Amino acid sequence: xxxxxxxxxxxxxxxLGPFQVPRRDVGPEDVQIAILYCVVxxxxxxxxxxxxxxxxxxxxxxxxxxxxxxxxxxGVHRFRVGDVAAVGCMVDACHSCGNCKDGLEQFCSNxxxxxxxxxxxxxxxxxxGGYSESVVVDQSFALSVSPKLDLAAAAPLLCAGITTWSPxxxxxxxxxQKVGVVGLGGLGHMAVKFAASFGAEVVVFTTSPGKVADAIxxxxxxxxxxxxxxxxxxxxxxxxxxxxxxxxxxxxxxYLPLLKRDATMVLVGAPEQPLPVSAFNLIFQRxxxxxxxxxxxxxxxxxxxxxxxxxxxxxxxxxxIQKIDEAYERMLRGDVKYRFVIDMxxxxx
Ligand code: NAP
Ligand code: ZN
Numbered sequence: 625x626x627x628x629x630x631x632x633x634x635x636x637x638x639x640l641g642p643f644q645v646p647r648r649d650v651g652p653e654d655v656q657i658a659i660l661y662c663v664v665x666x667x668x669x670x671x672x673x674x675x676x677x678x679x680x681x682x683x684x685x686x687x688x689x690x691x692x693x694x695x696x697x698x699g700v701h702r703f704r705v706g707d708v709a710a711v712g713c714m715v716d717a718c719h720s721c722g723n724c725k726d727g728l729e730q731f732c733s734n735x736x737x738x739x740x741x742x743x744x745x746x747x748x749x750x751x752x753g754g755y756s757e758s759v760v761v762d763q764s765f766a767l768s769v770s771p772k773l774d775l776a777a778a779a780p781l782l783c784a785g786i787t788t789w790s791p792x793x794x795x796x797x798x799x800x801q802k803v804g805v806v807g808l809g810g811l812g813h814m815a816v817k818f819a820a821s822f823g824a825e826v827v828v829f830t831t832s833p834g835k836v837a838d839a840i841x842x843x844x845x846x847x848x849x850x851x852x853x854x855x856x857x858x859x860x861x862x863x864x865x866x867x868x869x870x871x872x873x874x875x876x877x878x879y880l881p882l883l884k885r886d887a888t889m890v891l892v893g894a895p896e897q898p899l900p901v902s903a904f905n906l907i908f909q910r911x912x913x914x915x916x917x918x919x920x921x922x923x924x925x926x927x928x929x930x931x932x933x934x935x936x937x938x939x940x941x942x943x944x945i946q947k948i949d950e951a952y953e954r955m956l957r958g959d960v961k962y963r964f965v966i967d968m969x970x971x972x973x
Contacts, residue, residue, distance in 0.1 A: 625799070627644040627646060628647045630755055632662075633685070636674040639686065647754040647758055647759065657711065659691040659757060662689050667687070671741055678851055684752035684755050686753035686756070687711070687782065688782040689759060700763045702766070709766045710768070712765075712767065712918070713730070713738055714918070716734075727920040730917045755948070770932035773935075777940050779940075780926075787892050792818050801824045803826050806870055807871070858971060861909065864884050868888070870895065876913070885965070945966050945968070
């Protein structure tokens, strides 16, 4: 085991602070990465504050990781020392169940091992995420990021990117379709970029009037302030697809009537409490309400390659790790444009 500098949450209501994580020795199938950038996802905040329950403290969050390879095992041929490599939300899965065989490791029947707060078979403890100077990962969960991309701005593709790409692809969003994106945060702004690049007509629903102009700059054709009932009513029965990225309590019943007959609204946002749904909003017009969880590894690589080819990255604000608690508070206020990225050099290597 090798100790690595990190930042951890010690409880649900204390600020994060320095911590040392035990990183395993590099095994034959392993890639060791010196982390350059790790992103702040709202899921980190849900975990740190134990909003989804089951957080094991100390908890080192971070599942959008980009860095440089510092060592590889004898069986690793896809990566060499010095390469750019990335890690997303998962670090292991069984590789043998039907879901893994279908390339959907996020639905592994034996439980995907998430990048943090999951049981770690190597240490007997839990996995520790990317708010750290390094990580060691099985090569099948290491991803390639084109060095042509700005690496800090590419890092959010590892979660915000794949989590929005996957449902947009799965539900076949493209040209000729009207697509809604609810919530313009980290996930939402990537959904806008992808849906627009797939040729869809994109409408953003935001609670923040100050984000309307940004939504258009990001590629949306229209932005609606969702508290304005008149504006909302103008879109009744008109959407082919709606992606809901909201992290907190909100009214799904405001959006379901905006779907066309047989159209689908997909939740990727994961608020702490259940969201009530009126049956009438599904029964009439045969609407569908669905969910989606990150994406598989092959699909994540496909998304990263698409972003390299199309020059798509995230809009980011770089912060030192010492500002992590302030970043969480700003994220809660919707004051993030549109992803905080931690410069890991700030850990003081
Ligand atoms: P974020 O950057 O904080 O964005 C969330 C956005 O939701 C905010 O910017 C805000 O947009 C809107 N919002 C916040 N509070 C609201 C409220 N009370 N009512 C209405 N709208 C509100 O968060 P994120 O990192 O994009 O993550 C979004 C959610 O997705 C989180 O719950 C996260 O855990 C979840 N997530 C799920 C997956 C998955 O696999 N399904 C993966 C990653 C993250 P406006 O200012 O535009 O209204
Ligand atoms: Zn995330």
